[in-house]
Amino acid sequence: MGRASKGRATAITAPVIILVRPQLGENIGMAARAMLNCGLSTLRLVSPRDGWPNDRAQRAASGADVVLEGAEVFDTVQAAVADLERVVATTARNRELSQRILTPRRAALEMRGWLGQGERVGILFGPERTGLENDDMVHADTALSIPLNPQFSSLNIAQAVLLVAYEWATAGDTTPVSRMAEHATRPATKEELQNLFDHLERALDQSGFLRNKDMRPSMVLNLKALLQRAEMTEQEARTFHGVIKFLSKNKHEE
Template structure:
């Protein structure tokens, strides 16, 4: 199978970039790439001169459910053939090179790819062979370079990991889910009215137990109690306050029970 992949006809409704693996060496890596692509919503795969030919059973065994991506993958003899129908091409480039091209992070590239896709243009992502990466002739087919801002002392990614980083950033660039939510399971977030009702109850019990008997300190202690329940991060002082509340409430309950003749032990 050569030329454009079958998925190319889906571009008007699916503007995701094509992942192009240049001279991949291991079939297992190709399968793992398909798995990473599926996670990030990338579905178009092109292979340029895989070392062991194509298809490879080992790739399908490691795809973990992403078999359709491999089945739709196209085989190309050259990078020029693999990118011929694309409008913009980005090349991953982990090593410094003496090339004058725009250099983007994975996040920056994902945002630009989203904008390109929104204009109805086709785009591709070039990934080089596992051992050496893309060479200068490969990169000559790209408009822009992508470099991941990772630990400069250790920037070793395997092929599937490199694709996963871009797949994740591509997905997040179009993800509308808030970056932080509160998981409430079967309950819900309390209203301010419900919280105020609880605080009034708690403070009344603190007064009844004698915990707030120090009149000069009472306003500040009440504020501390309120602050604790208005946010989720507890300080050491708040913990000591809570210990005091529990101790006084228990002591007050014991005194009331003794005075009324009720056994508490």
């Protein structure tokens, strides 16, 4: 089996995913899909059992054709990692080898640092049934272990690729951890919230709800704090104005 005939002098700005002796074309396709979901597109295959290209991989990739079309095939792990400065090997078992073992999250941060320094990085994933062997692991300088249920930590190769690729993607993601839905109106300004509270306070005074002079200050402060915590949108503030107006009108008509 020979490697794909393409040059490898181009700088790599994201990790190379290397599937070692993958057994099922479907898993290769699903791994490619997971890669592209997370912004990775460079795939290398070491001695895929059913040969390459593979129709089942194509079907399972669900449109991640760019990954499969660019995949390179190698006879050995040594050949697949020859041009890389850093290699991370995924493992679920304790090995005889002495290697640093990182979580996917930590590995993602370190890989971004290595790539930022111009180093080329690859991640090794082992066969579905056995995982990587020691002869494969010796080509890596770092090991990666996914913390899962110790009583049941079995993953197929595509699942493992997705978990590691996701940590890679989120390590560089700048999406706010909390935001309003796309269709929502803008957040209400402090002036709009103050106007809303003034409207509410007048209505509560008119209804007699704030008639207790001793309790009134704390009740007013609590209600004002409640409106601030609500993180209302401009549309919600206007709606609330309408609710207060409607309830006040009905109260006066009784």
